[in-house]
Amino acid sequence: MHRVVLLSLLLLMAWLAPPRQADAQVRHCQTADGTRLYTDRQCADLGAREARDPPTGQATGNRLQACARSVPDLAYALDDAIRSGDANRIAGLYDWAGMGSSNANRVLDQLQRIAERPLVDVREARAGDEGGGSGAGPIFGLRVEQVLGDGYTPSRTVFGLRRRLGCWWVHL
Template sequence: MRSCSLLAILALICAAAFWPHDARAQRGVHRCEGMDGKPVFTDKRCEDVGAMDALPRAATPTAGNVGGSPLRGGCSRTLSDLVHQITAAIDNRDVNRLASVYQWAGASDEAANRILDRLQVIVDRPLLDIEPIRPAPPPITDDAGNIVDTNEDGYYPQTATLSRPTGLRVMQSLKNGSATASTTFGLRRSYGCFWISL
């Protein structure tokens, strides 16, 4: 009798250990970067709140995770995943990984070699930051359609409109460490995936 109750308690403990947990609670808080460049913290995906992951660092290599590459197939379906792939490629100085997120369609052999040389220069420099590049806000016009303000600062109107990034600016330090270099990648969307271009 006592062994049956002990067995029942043990079965309950095992069932509780394998009981599915709330996926949102497992994900925790995401650190994102908003349209204005300020940090945003949320329990949702960064893309769902009109932001992108704030420079996720690559995982340290393990036996099953060579070079910090996540064990998954496919391509970067979200902008945050693309930023992670770029970050991991630069952190691991892996030009092939950076080339794997490049939009190669239409590039000749000669152009591909030049692009690959440029990507090699990029992965050889330490990464400081990756910033989204957003389209300029539309100018402010009066009722007649005349431009009243070019709206270069994006200050007016006060209601923020969510604009998707059109590019990524990769900020890096040069070898001497005293100066920075900036590379701008264009963003392309193809077959449901994000790709970069120079």
């Protein structure tokens, strides 16, 4: 009888308890040579240590802005991240929600290639501006104009936009 009462009490408590979110944590690590990494693994597993100081970013007052609150802010941050040549900084602007490991590795490879190419321009991509003009339609993404390693062959990547939790993110 006591077991039934105890079990009923536990079930009632579980039903009344607020739902909890899964603890998915992105760690900010720094290697011995100063390279910053964002990962879900332990920093020590990558031969790095937990980064204690905040990364370079957009400061508002005396605090670091955690995410892009507007498309122009996102475009500026993407421009800055690509110019740094650091794929991890670009990855910090990417919407990884719901992505599996194999897709994430594919995207990281693409971001690395983007980070390695010289940047010409980052601008808003609007409906009707496929030819490089300034379309009058709504903004649907960010167009990244670069050149390949030979210094003159053009390369274009168009990132899509997602708004989640009050922030703007890019995706491929």
